[in-house]
Amino acid sequence: MVVAANGNDGIAVRDARGAWRRLGFSDEGFSADTAIPLRSPDIDLTTEYLVGLFAGLLALMAGLSAARRNRPQVSALSVTAYVLALIGFAVSVSYRSSLVAPLLILFALACALTAVVLTVAAAVRARVSVRAALTLAAIVACTSSSICWIFSGWVSGTPDDYSTAVLSAWLAGGAGVAASVMVGWTDGRNAPGGPAA
Known part of the structure; x- marks a missing residue:
């Protein structure tokens, strides 16, 4: 397993199979639900x-x-x-x-x-x-x-x-x-x- 700091976005985690997951900050720690989508059409600009x-x-x-x-x-x-x-x-x-x-x-x-x-x-x-x-x-x-x-x-x-x-x-x-x-x-x-x- 590899854990990489991902700036303000949280952390990126690679499991033993090589799949990456992005985990964002939350009150309980890191959570996949709080990771900001990379390409979200819902971001208000x-x-x-x-x-x-x-x-x-x-x-x-x-x-x-x-x-x-x-x-x-x-x-x-x-x-x-x-x-x-x-x-x-x-x-x-x-x-x-x-x-x-x-x-x-x-x-x-x-x-x-x-x-x-x-x-x-x-x-x-x-x-x-x-x-x-x-x-x-x-x-x-x-x-x-x-x-x-x-x-x-x-x-x-x-x-x-x-x-x-x-x-x-x-x-x-x-x-x-x-x-x-x-x-x-x-x-x-x-x-x-x-x-x-």
Whole structure:
């Protein structure tokens, strides 16, 4: 018999015939019933998908803010968008499965949608170029979809560890925000009235 530590998943046990069993943690010790299924379609990734959505929203807002950095006045549209995005993100990561969970998710999505509309309106008023706006839209789509793809892959076993999936999602989100800021910064520099290159 072979017993192998299996991280947060518990232990893996191989019997004399060579068959492996996974045993998860329980109050009474190790149990096969508490082992998390490797490929379970029942794992709820709603929070992870919402985080991916708000990561894309952050990339959009950061890029458009960088594009309009030469305007000294504070945009009420942008401030409101940031506040709504913060509220929606807080709701999306703090809700628990309950009878009101669908309403909280809808509220978070409504905050995100309203923040997008206000951010785009502020960008139009600041005369952000169409090219920069389309590039930012592509970056936002790639950022959100990559984070969702990472966690969907974790459910299928790649990556096999949740902490690895979280780290990968952080890297994807950070790369998306950095790329958006770079695009916005370049657009702001090339905009009329911007600093000379």
